[in-house]
Amino acid sequence: MRTHTIRLAKSLSVVIAAASTTLIAIPAQAQSAEALECPRLEVSSSLRALIRKDLTGQSSAAESEAVIDQSVELTNRCIARHGVVTDQSEAYGEYAFAVVAMDIAGETLTGAGVDVAVVNRIFDVGPGAANDGNVEFDEPRIVALLDQGLAPGTDIEAVPESVWAMLGVYVAAAADYHTYRESR
Numbered sequence: 001m002r003t004h005t006i007r008l009a010k011s012l013s014v015v016i017a018a019a020s021t022t023l024i025a026i027p028a029q030a031q032s033a034e035a036l037e038c039p040r041l042e043v044s045s046s047l048r049a050l051i052r053k054d055l056t057g058q059s060s061a062a063e064s065e066a067v068i069d070q071s072v073e074l075t076n077r078c079i080a081r082h083g084v085v086t087d088q089s090e091a092y093g094e095y096a097f098a099v100v101a102m103d104i105a106g107e108t109l110t111g112a113g114v115d116v117a118v119v120n121r122i123f124d125v126g127p128g129a130a131n132d133g134n135v136e137f138d139e140p141r142i143v144a145l146l147d148q149g150l151a152p153g154t155d156i157e158a159v160p161e162s163v164w165a166m167l168g169v170y171v172a173a174a175a176d177y178h179t180y181r182e183s184r
Helices: 002-020 033-042 045-055 061-082 086-111 116-123 139-148 161-183
Strands: none
Touching: 033 061, 033 086, 045 061, 045 086, 045 161, 061 086, 086 116, 086 161, 116 139, 116 161
């Protein structure tokens, strides 16, 4: 079992690392609590579905464009509602996408039997953590996740590659989310 886990960890690390490059670090900007929660509260179910599809690489070019357009609309609504100043709007837009992506990726992982609290610990993301969105998805971390972070009875081989890709998205988005929030 241990050899199988290590072999699986090596193959998963490639998928996860590729997915983690989809988000970028967000510079510090001060915002109100309401402005910080706005993207999470205002995102539509249809945009969430499009983002989920896009994050797993299953969207068409037109759907990817729709994600961008609708994410910009969401961000602009929150900016207008909460008075985010113009020079902070780009960073706020990146934060808005990170919070929605983190929530979607976290839900996907949890639904597949992956404990996001263990992910947070192993990859050092969360409040007060290093929050390095470029953390290496190395074999020891993947093995630790497979050993400690899966619900009992989870068949590792039955978990789709798209779920493992969401691990990289989750770590990058959570790092950006917590970095932004802690800097406010």
